[in-house]
Amino acid sequence: QSVLTQPPSVSGAPGQTVTISCTGSSSDIGAGYDVHWYQQLAGTAPKLLIFRDNKRPSGVPDRFSGSKSGATASLAITGLQAEDEAEYYCQSFDSSLNDFYVFGTGTKVTVL
Amino acid sequence: EVQLVQSGAEVKKPGESLKISCKASGYMFINYWIGWVRQMPGRGLEWMGIIYPDDSDITYSPSFQGQVTVSVDRSIATAYLQWSSLKASDTAIYYCARRGDSFLNFDYWGQGTVVTVSS
Numbered sequence: 001q002s003v004l005t006q007p008p009s010v011s012g013a014p015g016q017t018v019t020i021s022c023t024g025s026s027s028d029i030g031a032g033y034d035v036h037w038y039q040q041l042a043g044t045a046p047k048l049l050i051f052r053d054n055k056r057p058s059g060v061p062d063r064f065s066g067s068k069s070g071a072t073a074s075l076a077i078t079g080l081q082a083e084d085e086a087e088y089y090c091q092s093f094d095s096s097l098n099d100f101y102v103f104g105t106g107t108k109v110t111v112l
Numbered sequence: 113e114v115q116l117v118q119s120g121a122e123v124k125k126p127g128e129s130l131k132i133s134c135k136a137s138g139y140m141f142i143n144y145w146i147g148w149v150r151q152m153p154g155r156g157l158e159w160m161g162i163i164y165p166d167d168s169d170i171t172y173s174p175s176f177q178g179q180v181t182v183s184v185d186r187s188i189a190t191a192y193l194q195w196s197s198l199k200a201s202d203t204a205i206y207y208c209a210r211r212g213d214s215f216l217n218f219d220y221w222g223q224g225t226v227v228t229v230s231s
Contacts, residue, residue, distance in 0.1 A: 003156075033216065034215055034216060034217070036215070036216075036217035036218075038157075038218075044223075045207055045221040045222065045223055045224050046149075046157065046207070046209075046218075046221055047221065048212075048217060048218065048219050048220075051212065051215055051217050051219070052215055052217075057219070089156065089157055091157075091217060091218070092216075093216040097174060099159075099173055099174055099175075100159070100162070100171060100173075100216075101147065101159035101162070101173075101216065101218075102159070103149075103156060103157040103158065103159065104156070105156050106156040106157070
């Protein structure tokens with residue numbers, strides 16, 4: 001199954017900024033499809049965090065921001081807080097081989 | 113309030129069949145695609161398939177085509193994921209999720225159903 005590549009883990013002290021990359025290909029992110037981000041707290045279901053590259057659903061703090069350039073997207077968390085410790089997944093759409101909805105490999109954010 | 117409530121945890125033996133459910137409320141069920149996502153123990157998210165309740169149009173991931181069946185019952189606003197013959201490798205958490213109206217994302221998720229397949 002096609003996947004988007006993320007670093008396995010990133011960490012930072014409270015108040016710092018961490019950035020997670022999400023690298024795709026010419027058939028998904030590079031083809032111009034939107035990138036979405038999900039936060040999965042331990043033992044819970046994923047929650048939509050960022051949609052359409054850089055939009056926040058209602059209730060998501062503005063400490064979370066997204067960006068995209070070419071076939072790579074990024075999620076930044078500024079002013080890191082203890083409750084941000086979670087697994088983060090990017091997701092996009094792939095028009096090739098009927099593998100339409102593709103997820104990233106996931107990144108564990110640890111707050112030191 | 114949009115809610116997706118999934119059926120409870122299951123423990124099954126290899127070769128047995130299983131059907132898990134996802135009951136939707138708080139929105140017009142037939143107008144939004146419902147997808148299924150697998151998360152194996154300690155692993156990431158994998159898209160399995162998606163169904164449009166209004167006409168039961170279905171697309172499966174090539175990785176899951178022929179392995180599972182997705183369906184809906186419009187009368188009770190419920191989506192289903194079923195297996196005819198489980199394998200130990202089907203042990204995972206399975207999430208249903210509503211696809212967003214305009215964007216190719218999943219805006220609401222069920223709480224997940226834990227499926228354990230063991231002899």
